[in-house]
Amino acid sequence: MSIHHPIISVTGSSGAGTTSVRRIFEQIFRREDVAAAYIEGDAFHRYDRAEMRRVMGEESVRGNNHYSHFGPDSNLFEELEETFRSYSKTGTGKFRHYVHDEKEAAEYGGEPGTFTPWELIPTPTDLLFYEGLHGAVVSGNIDVARYADLKIGVVPVINLEWIQKIHRDRSHRGYSTEAVTDTILRRMPDYVNYICPQFTHTDINFQRVPTVDTSNPFIARWIPTADESIVVIRFKSPRGIDFPYLLSMIQGSWMSRANSIVIPGGKLDIAMQLILTPMILHLVEKKRRAA
Numbered sequence: 001m002s003i004h005h006p007i008i009s010v011t012g013s014s015g016a017g018t019t020s021v022r023r024i025f026e027q028i029f030r031r032e033d034v035a036a037a038y039i040e041g042d043a044f045h046r047y048d049r050a051e052m053r054r055v056m057g058e059e060s061v062r063g064n065n066h067y068s069h070f071g072p073d074s075n076l077f078e079e080l081e082e083t084f085r086s087y088s089k090t091g092t093g094k095f096r097h098y099v100h101d102e103k104e105a106a107e108y109g110g111e112p113g114t115f116t117p118w119e120l121i122p123t124p125t126d127l128l129f130y131e132g133l134h135g136a137v138v139s140g141n142i143d144v145a146r147y148a149d150l151k152i153g154v155v156p157v158i159n160l161e162w163i164q165k166i167h168r169d170r171s172h173r174g175y176s177t178e179a180v181t182d183t184i185l186r187r188m189p190d191y192v193n194y195i196c197p198q199f200t201h202t203d204i205n206f207q208r209v210p211t212v213d214t215s216n217p218f219i220a221r222w223i224p225t226a227d228e229s230i231v232v233i234r235f236k237s238p239r240g241i242d243f244p245y246l247l248s249m250i251q252g253s254w255m256s257r258a259n260s261i262v263i264p265g266g267k268l269d270i271a272m273q274l275i276l277t278p279m280i281l282h283l284v285e286k287k288r289r290a291a
Contacts, residue, residue, distance in 0.1 A: 002088035003290045006283040007128045007147055009084075009135030011202065012154035013070070013161065013195050021154050021206070022131045024272045025280075029129075032277065034284055037087075037125040041132015042098035044080045045069060049113030070133060070190035077142045080134060083121075084147035087128045092121045126284050136198040145201040149283055152276075153202035157209050160224065162217040181218060204275070205234045208265060229265030232256065233275070241275075249274055 010021050022038075029036045047055055052074065059067040068074065079094065086093035097108045097116040108116050121128070136145040136153070145151060156164065162184055169175040169183070199205055208231050210224035235241050238259040246261055247253050250271055253263040263271050 002147075002149065003286050005088050005091045005128070006126075006149040006287060007084055007088060007130065008150045008152070008280070008283075009130040009144075009148040010152045010154060011133065011135035011198050013133060013191065021152070021272070022129070024269060025129060025276070028273065028277050028280055032281060032284075034280060035124070035126045036129045037121045037127070038129050038131070039083065039095045039121070040098065041080075041130065041134055042100070043096045043115065044076045044083075044132070044134070045098065046074050046076055048098075048115055066186055066189045068187040068190045070187055070194050072139055072142075072194065075134060077134065077137060077139060077144070080137075081142050081144045081147070084128075084130075084144055087121060088147050091125065092123050093128075094118045095121055126287060127280075133195065134198070136201040137194060138197065138201060139194060145198070150279055151202040151204075153199040153205035153207075155199055155205055155207045157207065159214040159217045160208060160210050160229075163214060163220045163223055166218065166220070167223050177218060203236050205232075206268065206272070207232045207234070208268075226265035226268070231263050231265055231268050231271070232260055233263065233271065234260045246271070246274060 008025070010025070012021075025036075028034070045052070052069070055074070056067050059065075083093040083095060096118045097104070099105050099108055099110045099112050099114055099116065101112050105112050110116055130148070134144060135148060136151045138145050165184065166177060166180045169180045170177065175183075208229050210229050212224050212228045214220060214224065234257075236259070243255060243261060247255070250261075250263050250267050252267065253261055253271075256262050
């Protein structure tokens with residue numbers, strides 16, 4: 001953790017809503033005149049799209065049917081930790097982009113499914129913002145979590161996460177329900193061992209919970225809307241959190257535990273703005289005072 005070069009990491013599995021959360025952070029950074037450097041977890045995958053397909057096929061032939069993007073063998077955990085460590089000490093570090101589609105290909109160069117060359121994070125910046133799968137990962141000798149000053153988990157309950165993945169992969173990638181189900185089953189060991197444990201290390205978790213029946217996510221016809229959901233917000237350390245203020249500002253909210261507040265799903269944006277803005281300003285003000 002660093003006063004001079006703070007790091008914020010937002011961690012959640014694919015389809016959890018981390019991209020939407022990034023937009024909220026971008027609004028806060030813009031409003032509060034905070035210069036942020038952005039890195040994405042996809043950039044620290046070990047293989048590009050074609051290579052990943054090849055490696056998965058080879059692993060399957062060897063009898064490994066659980067090889068996934070969630071585990072250490074398919075990610076550059078050491079490089080991610082080094083980027084966090086380097087930024088916390090010097091305000092820069094190595095990063096690259098993963099090119100998802102034609103739009104990003106036009107923006108970054110390269111073909112969809114490939115990586116851009118490694119480059120250094122531009123300087124100066126007020127803080128580093130990470131969004132991806134492994135922003136709080138601790139595995140063996142790797143401890144990415146220790147370098148992040150504010151760790152945010154974005155975690156829908158698992159049935160909702162599966163519904164979101166099934167609908168996204170069917171509508172945007174043309175996969176069948178059976179194919180997506182196979183992907184979910186293949187990823188499960190790595191999800192349990194490398195994704196779930198991170199949410200013990202996060203400072204705040206935002207967990208979306210549907211209030212409609214999702215008993216069988218594999219036949220759900222639509223994704224529960226925000227109005228059909230609640231969000232449980234858990235603070236690792238509730239000290240300093242003004243719960244009476246939050247309850248007064250977020251209509252329909254209540255406390256479920258001494259460190260947890262529950263809000264209507266449609267109030268997530270305002271809740272994040274109220275909770276995170278003072279935390280971000282605290283990090284930036286400490287940095288500027290120490291300069």
